Amino acid sequence: MFDINRKLIEEFSGDTVYKRGLKCYENKQVKSIDVDVIDRLNGKIAEINSVVKSSESNKEYRVFIRFRDKATFIQSDCDCPYWGYMCKHAVATLIKFIDEKEVILKDVEEKRNREFINNIKNNLLDKSNILPKIYLNTSYKLQIDSEHESGTSI
Numbered sequence: 347m348f349d350i351n352r353k354l355i356e357e358f359s360g361d362t363v364y365k366r367g368l369k370c371y372e373n374k375q376v377k378s379i380d381v382d383v384i385d386r387l388n389g390k391i392a393e394i395n396s397v398v399k400s401s402e403s404n405k406e407y408r409v410f411i412r413f414r415d416k417a418t419f420i421q422s423d424c425d426c427p428y429w430g431y432m433c434k435h436a437v438a439t440l441i442k443f444i445d446e447k448e449v450i451l452k453d454v455e456e457k458r459n460r461e462f463i464n465n466i467k468n469n470l471l472d473k474s475n476i477l478p479k480i481y482l483n484t485s486y487k488l489q490i491d492s493e494h495e496s497g498t499s500i
């Protein structure tokens with residue numbers, strides 16, 4: 347899943363930005379990385395949100411990256427001043443994703459499974475709240491019917 351590698355990132359970002367991004371990654375400037383996987387009929391989409399520390403100051407930049415299973419195009423946004431297509435913070439984030447892909451995707455899978463189970467639990471709880479009401483309504487209706495019947499028999 348997610349056919350993406352360092353060489354591809356280098357092609358997208360260009361040699362200079364790639365080298366700077368690699369340095370950011372090696373200096374452990376990527377503080378957090380949060381990955382979401384979205385299922386589409388024609389494949390999966392990865393959405394990455396990360397926080398990367400600036401190389402020059404204590405500032406932190408927020409990065410958003412989005413790409414498909416076959417990463418033919420990588421959408422990349424960062425709130426740093428760099429105006430090019432892909433900045434070094436995005437490169438650092440992507441290298442971290444590639445290096446830790448197995449662990450990250452396993453975490454995403456576990457998170458999704460937990461959410462799935464919680465949804466089922468919540469649905470069951472909702473239904474158990476509705477059921478007694480239906481039961482009460484039915485018994486009430488039956489009572490009226492039996493009264494009505496006994497009324498006509500007199």
Ligand SMILES: [Zn+2]
Pocket residue numbers: 407424425426427428433434435436
């Ligand atoms: Zn940036």
